[in-house]
Amino acid sequence: MISPPIFVTQPDLPDLEEFIISLKKIWNSKWLTNNGEFHQEFEKELAEYLGVKYVSLFANGTLALVSALQVLRISGEVITTPYSFVATTHALWWNGITPVFVDIEPETCNIDYKKIEAAITPKTTAILPVHVYGNPCEVSEIEKIADIYGLKVIYDAAHAFGVKIDNNSISNYGDLSILSFHATKSFNTIEGGAIISHDEKTKKRIDYLKNFGFADEVTVVAPGINAKMNELQAAYGLLQLKKFEDKIEKRKKISEFYRELLKGTKGIRYMKDIENVKHNYAYFPIFVDDNYPLNRDELYFKLQEHNIYGRRYFYPLISEFPAYRGLPSARTSNLMKAKEVSHQVICLPIYPDLDLKDVERICRIIKS
Numbered sequence: 001m002i003s004p005p006i007f008v009t010q011p012d013l014p015d016l017e018e019f020i021i022s023l024k025k026i027w028n029s030k031w032l033t034n035n036g037e038f039h040q041e042f043e044k045e046l047a048e049y050l051g052v053k054y055v056s057l058f059a060n061g062t063l064a065l066v067s068a069l070q071v072l073r074i075s076g077e078v079i080t081t082p083y084s085f086v087a088t089t090h091a092l093w094w095n096g097i098t099p100v101f102v103d104i105e106p107e108t109c110n111i112d113y114k115k116i117e118a119a120i121t122p123k124t125t126a127i128l129p130v131h132v133y134g135n136p137c138e139v140s141e142i143e144k145i146a147d148i149y150g151l152k153v154i155y156d157a158a159h160a161f162g163v164k165i166d167n168n169s170i171s172n173y174g175d176l177s178i179l180s181f182h183a184t185k186s187f188n189t190i191e192g193g194a195i196i197s198h199d200e201k202t203k204k205r206i207d208y209l210k211n212f213g214f215a216d217e218v219t220v221v222a223p224g225i226n227a228k229m230n231e232l233q234a235a236y237g238l239l240q241l242k243k244f245e246d247k248i249e250k251r252k253k254i255s256e257f258y259r260e261l262l263k264g265t266k267g268i269r270y271m272k273d274i275e276n277v278k279h280n281y282a283y284f285p286i287f288v289d290d291n292y293p294l295n296r297d298e299l300y301f302k303l304q305e306h307n308i309y310g311r312r313y314f315y316p317l318i319s320e321f322p323a324y325r326g327l328p329s330a331r332t333s334n335l336m337k338a339k340e341v342s343h344q345v346i347c348l349p350i351y352p353d354l355d356l357k358d359v360e361r362i363c364r365i366i367k368s
């Protein structure tokens, strides 16, 4: 008998009874969106939990990214990675900005900071790196480059909710950081996202921009957008926050079990924890090289025959999609490492309720 499907992730939901209590409050108040009580409380609690100064909630991570670029008035060219979810580069495109792709460093799958300087031109205004799979970028080195060339840094921290370096939130680095709370993320509000900022003036500008640019009833300070999170999402998020640490512990256990079982499997590489980093174990990518008897796609589809649906995050590279492949920086010779890794990766299923017996079964298939 074939087992039920196991997907790359399964969203974690709050306790339904508790959520109903919040829903009743919303029903009674008739306050559904536009900076309601749950929204205000969620922003405050998130800032406290993450250890950051200001959180601005958004309807989703993509709108947070698009808006973050507007907040800092970024234009011209922005240096970024081709090894990410398409939303990273799409946010640039929606702002009329030209992405300039820089290759990655295969150990972490993050942008290779050593290659950033060579990509800077007089049109460069910012760097948009991604903490891929929640692995922190080389934040100090990136900051040094940004300071020398007068560039802004916006981190796409969509995968990095709760990640810390030396006990300091990853979201405290850069001029702004964006988070995603999509259903598939380690922390979800169904859809949702946030911009993390470090001073009151910037927080204000973000909040104006996500609400059409309104500063008050009769003042529109900029052509803003509607990117607000609603009260239902915020109430749901508050409940999620209470149990997030437990969920990370469960993910960590699963991650460690995968590593233990896959240890020594020829042709299969996986990522190690980084010293001084508190990881969130959002993803469990493996990289299949020539020493493995099958190529990546053969293993990917073999797993599917057993009803196991990993995902090839991130294949193809963003630079290979029609909108971007004509750009000079999209040429393969510029992105050799990213190309190689994108042909090796499979993200294996990981979520708090994943049974360790299923992890065992997945590893048995990989090793057989």
Ligand code: T4K
Pocket: 007, 008, 009, 010, 011, 060, 061, 062, 063, 084, 085, 087, 088, 130, 156, 158, 159, 180, 181, 182, 183, 184, 192, 193, 309, 311, 313
């Ligand atoms: N920057 C980065 C680096 C990102 O990775 C993302 C999003 C963003 C920015 C943008 O943030 P948002 O605007 O999304 O907040 C998923 C997500 O839709 C996307 O949020 C995420 N990155 C990306 C890496 O993954 P898909 O197209 O792979 O998702 P989908 O629908 O195929 O779901 C994957 C699996 O999850 C399904 O096979 C089954 C399971 N699933 C999914 C959903 C939605 C469930 O069990 N229940 C569900 O409700 O993009």
